[in-house]
Amino acid sequence: MRKMDMRKSRRSFLKTAGMIGTGALLAGIPGRSEASEKKNMEGGIETRIPARPFGKTGVSVSMLSLGGVLDVSDQIVFRQAVNMGITYWDTAEGYQWGNNEKAIGKYFERFPEDREKIFLATKSGTSNPTMLMENLNQSLERMKTSYVDLFMIHHVSDAKEELTGEVRLWAEKMKANGTIRLFGFSTHKNMETCMIEGAQLGWIDGIMMSYNYRLMGQDRMKKAVEQCEKAGIGLTAMKTQAAFTAGFYSTIGSESDEALRMTDRFMKKGYTAEQAKLKAVWENKAIASICSAMPNMTILQANAAAALNQNELSLSDKHILNVYAQQTSSGYCAGCARICESAIGFSVPISDLFRHAMYKNSYGDRERAMSWFQLLPEETRSRIPRTDYSKAEMVCPQKIEIGKVIRKEYEAFIRPGEFV
Ligand code: SF4
Numbered sequence: 043m044r045k046m047d048m049r050k051s052r053r054s055f056l057k058t059a060g061m062i063g064t065g066a067l068l069a070g071i072p073g074r075s076e077a078s079e080k081k082n083m084e085g086g087i088e089t090r091i092p093a094r095p096f097g098k099t100g101v102s103v104s105m106l107s108l109g110g111v112l113d114v115s116d117q118i119v120f121r122q123a124v125n126m127g128i129t130y131w132d133t134a135e136g137y138q139w140g141n142n143e144k145a146i147g148k149y150f151e152r153f154p155e156d157r158e159k160i161f162l163a164t165k166s167g168t169s170n171p172t173m174l175m176e177n178l179n180q181s182l183e184r185m186k187t188s189y190v191d192l193f194m195i196h197h198v199s200d201a202k203e204e205l206t207g208e209v210r211l212w213a214e215k216m217k218a219n220g221t222i223r224l225f226g227f228s229t230h231k232n233m234e235t236c237m238i239e240g241a242q243l244g245w246i247d248g249i250m251m252s253y254n255y256r257l258m259g260q261d262r263m264k265k266a267v268e269q270c271e272k273a274g275i276g277l278t279a280m281k282t283q284a285a286f287t288a289g290f291y292s293t294i295g296s297e298s299d300e301a302l303r304m305t306d307r308f309m310k311k312g313y314t315a316e317q318a319k320l321k322a323v324w325e326n327k328a329i330a331s332i333c334s335a336m337p338n339m340t341i342l343q344a345n346a347a348a349a350l351n352q353n354e355l356s357l358s359d360k361h362i363l364n365v366y367a368q369q370t371s372s373g374y375c376a377g378c379a380r381i382c383e384s385a386i387g388f389s390v391p392i393s394d395l396f397r398h399a400m401y402k403n404s405y406g407d408r409e410r411a412m413s414w415f416q417l418l419p420e421e422t423r424s425r426i427p428r429t430d431y432s433k434a435e436m437v438c439p440q441k442i443e444i445g446k447v448i449r450k451e452y453e454a455f456i457r458p459g460e461f462v
Contacts, residue, residue, distance in 0.1 A: 090127030098274025110137035143184035165196035201239035237266035241273035253279035285404035317348035382434035
């Protein structure tokens with residue numbers, strides 16, 4: 043069974059609009075009457091979120107999907123998501139300690155007719171078939187449904203090791219009995235390798251991966267997307283805002299000069315920098331959907347407005363995003379853990395530590411970061427302050443000052459005074 047360490051919950055703290063940086067609404071969603079519910083166009087203007095093919099599965103999904111941060115009191119957001127055509131909903135057993143799935147269940151209890159409109163995805167943090175079965179049954183119970191459209195193994199970092207023949211047999215059995223329609227995995231770490239290995243397996247229907255303006259231009263990510271596309275795998279992009287992981291930049295309260303300049307530029311063009319980041323991802327037609335945490339109506343509308351805005355980014359818009367990505371690369375961990383961790387003999391999970399830092403610094407969830415850190419084995423934790431990170435720094439493609447960042451996070455937050 044795989045470790046359940048960092049998969050257990052989600053961002054209940056993402057309740058305030060500014061925190062995930064989606065930005066202000068610059069273009070509203072046209073209102074929807076009952077009569078227009080079934081139409082996608084009104085007066086030549088698209089009013090519902092367009093759908094895209096989910097790989098070669100024969101299924102189409104809304105190009106914007108609702109990420110799992112809502113709880114039972116957020117029924118209005120679910121309702122408006124349906125009205126807007128945001129009909130791909132993503133959750134996981136651990137999001138909000140199961141409360142996000144319960145919130146979806148509450149919605150389906152109230153609006154059972156909407157179940158068939160929704161492409162419902164959930165995840166389990168194990169690759170043990172017995173545990174998968176148990177977790178799937180619990181998810182179905184919480185969501186008050188008899189099936190899910192996409193079931194994924196959560197947070198895969200080694201596809202060869204985790205997607206075993208046993209898992210394949212289990213997935214095929216569940217598909218045959220109609221409990222799941224499609225099977226796949228999510229990946230935040232070693233994503234490109236996992237995607238390529240997933241494409242080679244031949245039985246993966248969907249992959250959800252970190253993918254954004256920082257990663258999408260890199261050769262290894264281009265190759266991974268291309269291979270998944272050829273294999274007919276439906277791709278869902280997440281972490282599309284590319285929040286800072288390292289502590290020298292913070293998106294809360296103190297925007298960097300680069301961010302301010304970029305925001306000025308895009309505001310003059312009619313959309314926020316955060317909307318531009320979404321549009322950059324959608325420009326790759328191989329991406330079926332962007333999964334976004336949308337904890338309130340403001341963010342829901344801002345993201346929907348970006349999806350409905352048909353204007354393509356200009357070459358100079360893309361150039362600005364690229365320049366910004368380059369100027370701030372040392373603040374973003376790209377999740378290519380094998381590169382840096384192999385350089386230090388896999389003694390410290392650098393990528394995981396940076397993920398903790400991202401939740402603390404960019405999402406403001408200090409408590410979550412601390413709880414994940416405490417799940418690391420004591421032996422691993424004790425190695426953190428004693429490790430020389432210089433070899434890892436030499437190979438890091440993002441040029442992150444790994445030792446400095448880890449020292450700062452560790453001393454200022456985790457265990458003051460222990461670094462040697
Ligand atoms: S620290 Fe650098 S090499 Fe390691 S995962 Fe992050 S970006 Fe990749």
